[in-house]
Amino acid sequence: MSPNSESAAHFSPRLGESVQDNRYTILRKLGEGATATTWLIRDERIISDSKYVAAKILTAEATLDVDRGAVRELEFLEEIAKNAQERDEEGFEHLPILLDNFTITSPGGNRHLCLVQTLFSTSVSALRRSAPTKSLPVYMVRNILYMVLQALDVLHSSDIIHTDVKLDNILFTNALYSLDDALDIFLAENPAETDGDSPKSQPVPHKWTYETSAFHAERMTVALVDLGHAQRAGEQLTVDAFGEPALRAPEVILWSDIGPKIDIWAIGCLTFELLVGRWLFNPEDAQPDWSVEDDHLAKMMELTGQQFPDAMLARAKERDRYFDKNVPDLVPVKLEDAMANYKIPGLTEHEVRLAANFIRDCLKFDYKKRASAKQLINHPFLKNVFGC
Template identity: 40%
Template sequence: MTFNYVATTIPDIHFAGGIGASLKDGRYTVLRKLGQGETSTIWLVSDSYVAGDTIHKYHAAKILGVKATSDPHGPSRERDFLQLCNERRHEEGFDEGAGYTTLLLDSFEHVGVSGRHLCLISPVFSTSVAALRDASPDKRLPVHMVRNIVYMALSALKSIHGMGIVHCDVKPDNMLFTNDLFTDPTKLEAHLSQNPVQMVPGAQTPESQPLPHGWTHETSADESKTMTIVLTDFGDAEQVGGPHLSKMLSTLDFCANATLLYPEHEPPSDIWALGHLTFELLVGRSLLDSIDAARQLSTEEEQLRREGKGEKYFDQDGNLNCVPAELISNYNIAGLEDGDITKVSDFIRACMHLDLEQRPSAAQLLEHSFLEGASSC
């Protein structure tokens, strides 16, 4: 038996062009750094091909590191998956979920001083659902907001699963709010002027400065109706039923136990993660015991010890027994009525059934009673 989880990786060589750098023969100009991950950096860029006062003049450029770009089985495959998502948008018929996935506007390779970097151009987004949750005093979001976020995430999963794509990394960090605060380019330009580029102290590299949004944990149900999230980061995505090509599994708390033992990917693995994040967003804490992500899980014994948690969390029929309605009610979640407690408990248990064949599809979950009244744009 072969296990593919790798807890640590050698740092990649990131794009070093910096502020003012030109991309694609001068078409794009780097304005500031928006964020950074293990295999890529995200930059705000202006597009010289777009004239006039239009928000489409500004984009986000995800620039992969040298190693990520050169690895045919790594994050560079994100371009292929995003192109499939683009094709779904142009097919006949309305696919709501396609609007909740990243739109790929352009892609190309940039030759830098340290090597080649794949660049993926997309619309500008704001910060993540994880960042909004972390800004809340109790690390939780209101029920009406969670319901909407879960509905949009499920819509995105329904769409990509229909294309034979498994995301493999569904978590709040990979759900970004759309750029609703700066749809007027003059407002974006005013924000950039009022908030100049910040450099890392003692270094010549810019700090990450993501664009803010107007949402807080106190946003009302009516106000949150215009809130839109997009499922991003397809760098670890896989083809349904295909071999596990990526070197990383999703964050262990969001990873189905079966995925650790049988490294083939099916849509139910995304559904498991969706159930876990639903609990986390509502309650403000992890459902399963945290796993030390820094520990190297390279032996069958260590993997099976994690699988052995099934005795603690599941009954003999594979149903999650640690999320009864009584447990959720103990957290005194504001806005969660008695009837909703049963609904959300049933929703999470369905998502996280130990037997992946017993987990409902994204399409089926969209009809679940917990999501009645969910708002989407």
């Protein structure tokens, strides 16, 4: 392996290289994020099915953060793997399962944590972006949300806050090449590609498209991945920022009462995004004394018709930063109107109404009134989940 000069840089194995006492063979790069790269590897100890898995290799800096306890991904993945063996809950089918972990040391002495996990395909984000309207059919959206909520129900019941629920972190399972023989053939017909000496990202494909029928969409399965920013509810937070800015709950911006319900707020935002192909909140900094966060909080009030509870503001560390200034006149917009304005084909008035109610239940300013994952699973909007 060839180390990078900086500890924050990615550590890339050579294709065909064996690691961990020759147990795993690196086959191709699957993807890359800010703190890790993911690789398709073959477990040479497995003779029967399921010899192909994924290896998430953290940067040296992220590995140090794991050692210091700032990043608790390994801890949470180990807990999920243990609970999956002890508890019979569907939610575990929609989470990554840790199969092995070890540390690789570069010639330069940098340590890189390697997390061997379930092999997945591409993201729901990629599928949404492939559609002409950048949206997905409502039957597909219901199915995806249902599975993600099952995953969150499992996490929240263990006091784990994901903190980074977004479409890039919702991956389709590897159903198309779930058998080793099928993946053997695919890899032989589609060899790994490089750009110079650097392997290109080549995720394992799936067969789904934005035009997949309701009947066939019943077979779609997804998982909520990447616990690299996850936190334990009720314990001291190890980072000072969470999630995609457009998906942040008000308590994250105000720094007040941060808990599992920030994941539910993100679900509400993603529901809108999946159905209409646009962000629910797209805040801007309009003038020097009006920040992106100011605009975000104002848009929250405009789209939900709510005011921030006094009790919430009293506990907010950043209250004076955002509320000690003149707020421009708000222009209330009903969620139903905001969704209907995009005139998405196939999205009926009835479904818009149900979806808007679902989103509102996710976007309560008071986190205690915000629906739980378990409650949302039984919401009327998801009543016909996995139905044609």
